[in-house]
Amino acid sequence: MNAYVGTPTSRVDGRAKVTGAAKYAGEFAADRLLHGFVVEATIPRGRIVRLDSSDALKVKGVVDVLTHTHRPPLADKDEAWKDEVAPEKGSPFRPLYDDRIRFNGQPIALVVAEDWETAKFAATRIRVEYEQEAFATDLESERGTAAKVDQPHKPRGDAAAALTRAAVRHEADYVIPSEHHNPMELYATTAVWEGNGGLTVYDKTQGVQNVQKFLCGVFRKKPEDIRVISPYVGGAFGSGLRPQHQVVLATLGALALKRSVRVVLTRQQMYSLGYRPMTIEHVALGAKPDGTLDAVTHEAIAVTSRFEDFSRNDTGWGEQLYKSPNSRLSHKLVHLDLATPCDMRAPGAATGVCALECAMDELAVALKLDPIELRLKCYSDRDQSGDLPYTSKQLRECYARGAEAFGWARRNPAPRSMRDGKDLVGWGMATGVWEALQMPVAVRIVLTSNGHAEVSCAASDIGTGTYTIVAQVAADALGLPIENISVRLADSTLPQAPVEGGSWMAASSAHAVLGAAEDIRQELARLAKAMPGSPLADVDAATVTLVDGMIASNGRNGPALSIADVMRHSKLERIEKEKLNQFAEDKSHARNTHSAVFAEVKVDEELGVIRVTRVVSAVAAGRILNTKTGRSQIMGGVVWGIGMALHEETVMDHRFGRIMNANIAEYHIPVNADIHDIDVIFVDEPDDRINKLGVKGLGEIGIVGVPAAIANAVYHATGKRIRRFPITLDKLLE
């Protein structure tokens, strides 16, 4: 069981991706394909008084303009619009449903034409009159209206009293702006009209079955009428968890016109989708003189829309991670005239842990303690919020290995004490934490007598490497070379899978593969033993393994039969097994991944220009299924963390309630010049309790802690504590 698992196997879909053979949602062809272009609202709140499509309809090549008054029926109950990721509370946005404008950039019409350019041109010919209403989009000015959502945990002890009596206290607001995902691939849907009322919908999504169920509800279709396929996704990072506008609009167009319709959003239009909500994180820490924590309080005040309550766990991480007898958490939402936020890589943790770990650094300074020492003083081998042991937790080892690789021991703790020419040098560190989640997933394996196997599952591969790890696990479990495994994913007709997110898909899909492969093994063992004169007749079926194309006993040392021979003999062309894997519920242990992140910044003392010259990320995340794609995952997270620390910010003009940098020229993410050495260390973390393979998942942990490590390094370099992200040079010059 280890020819492939745990090795740096190259992506099995790599060649298809780099040669262009891999097709994305906007690339599927269809006969007489029409193209839709989305018209968006230009006010943040109000209603459409008049929407005049007459000039657009006169443009040659325009087939129709769909609006709230001119469209096929849409479901009128919220239940139909609630996909599996929708917030519990609220009423999901419905494109082209009525005359209400709920946020700037809301789709209000779909121009459908014979080609995309015509549709785009005709969209400029649509005249809209609005009745604008008073609106608010500014979290900080509306902070007073914040309303509490369900508290993540009940308070522990009396945090207020503990803070008051604390020998050393640190308390501050950390402000993290709204951010957009900006995946490279644009959101796109090609809805193919199948003639009998049925549709095949190629969609950019993190969950085809979620979209399929959603479309059936919204358009009142039978499950067999709509099939959703999303073989490749050019990044999504959470923005594709919920069905997005374009899939509703393309489907609406196809149903209205009984023709295939493709809708591709522009980069600018993607800023009307979900986003990481701006959050004000108020953290107060109280410590005893020896550096042990006595109080952790964390209040998050975050943006949501007026129509849905989106919130994630920003505040629970500190009280889980660090020993403190007293803690109090609260999460509040401010309802604004904006689109509903959505998950974005490590939702809640990327922001909440950023604030927590900056605050821990400030506390360490106040206590005159090394930042690692402070964390070790508060280190807990048990999940503090549930008082549970962990299935495994090698965070201590992360600190040690990361510090060693980084050279932390050579750090002079005084701010502004380390220099390189005109640059101030700063070294900072932070802890990262995420959950190790796992979900029910079903997999079908079809083994054919030529020694090939097809493994299929509805799960998406959003670029994370699901195709590859599924192939690795299947190859090992079936004892076949990986070249003999073909993987089919992301078709709603395939065996069940949830959306791909939360870092749960690696563990979940891997164990589903194991489950189906086990059924195949049992079937082969039964057949092998039943063969006349079988050398395996007396071998216990439970002990035979599949290895090197053989049904083997006693490892490879006992009697064996080739899989091909057994199938031929049994007159079987194929063996097909489908199995739903459900993880046993076990509330006795906490499951988390951890990391220790170390960053070096060099800051030009006079000009404030910041370069992140080194990052070391030491990660404990159970068994790493693929050390190559795994390392890429962490590096990507680190790069994003650098962006979060220094660059990313969705900028709004609150007078207009509009995003003013809705493009990737002005919405800054790091470019190659901003990225230097990134060292990824996977710390050994054997875990035989969490699941059979000991796998925890890596999707989110890579970003968590990185922004704080950089902010702390900037403080160490400059002596300036910037608590409002991103840390741009003007803030250092102030």
Place this chain on the structure above:
Amino acid sequence: MNNFQYSRASDVADAIRLLAADPNAKLIAGGTNLIDLMKENVERPSRLIDISRLPLRDIEETADGGLRIGALVPNSDLAYHPLIEQRYPLLASAILAGASAQLRNMASVGGNLMQRTRCAYFYDTTTPCNKRSPGTGCSALDGLNRNHAILGTSSSCIATNPSDMSVALAALGALVHIAGSAGERTLALTDFHRLPDDKPHADTNLGSGEIITAIELPPRGFARNYSYLKIRDRLSYAFALVSVAAALELEGNAIIEARLALGGVAHKPWRSLEAEAALRGQAATPDHFGRAADLLLQGATARSHNGFKIELARRAVVRTLMQATSATPQSQAHKKIA
């Protein structure tokens, strides 16, 4: 994007004729900025006159020892031309500080001079903008103006010119050769772009029906003591918050001649003869550089978010002049600021 007519000019005279015939026509060469603006419906030309095949791609030495650069020379060809690298490295450096390799391959020298501001309000057709829609007001004055001008602003516009190349050309004293139906004329680069005053819709003094044919560099290239320093929000592929082109001629530590221009701070490359005069005859020291910076920044005014630019510009000027003095110009490949 609007529908438009497309014509290909057969020669410069033809381009001028086509321009004169249609006041809403625009010339297109590389199109790296114009096409973006058309996609955003900011520019809605009725006709595009393609000049990309006109014979304006030569770089030739002039009688007085300078260089004449055809308006259609791609930015990258110019930056890597041996005569530019050897004699005008300040210009090469400024070009390489801008945009990306792909854009520099497409963009022409003339087009670079014609690129328009990156003010977010100029790009968003739903917001007031005097430059895009004269008379509607300036959204940046009391809005998001962190990237905006601190010098030469008016109450109707605080946009900046985004070009890096122009900043070096201003410092080098380049000339712009222009042809039109009334004949040919020449403008100093520093007179080519204009300040916004009450007509911010006009970026330049190019007349309607006129076309840039060439840029001319005077013989003095300051190839030894120069530097172009661009300060931005990420280390590449971003417009300047502040950029400085500095060029010195030194005898020992004494300044014989000095040139200084700022980018990212005004509606045009910002140069002050007074600041340069104050350096002449002085020792190349940080104190003198600071005084020159103060003169260059005289009259700088900030709006709500761009006050940092004044001090940043001052410090950047001093640093750039120090780099020039020590003949260690800012590398555009390595982002560490020496």
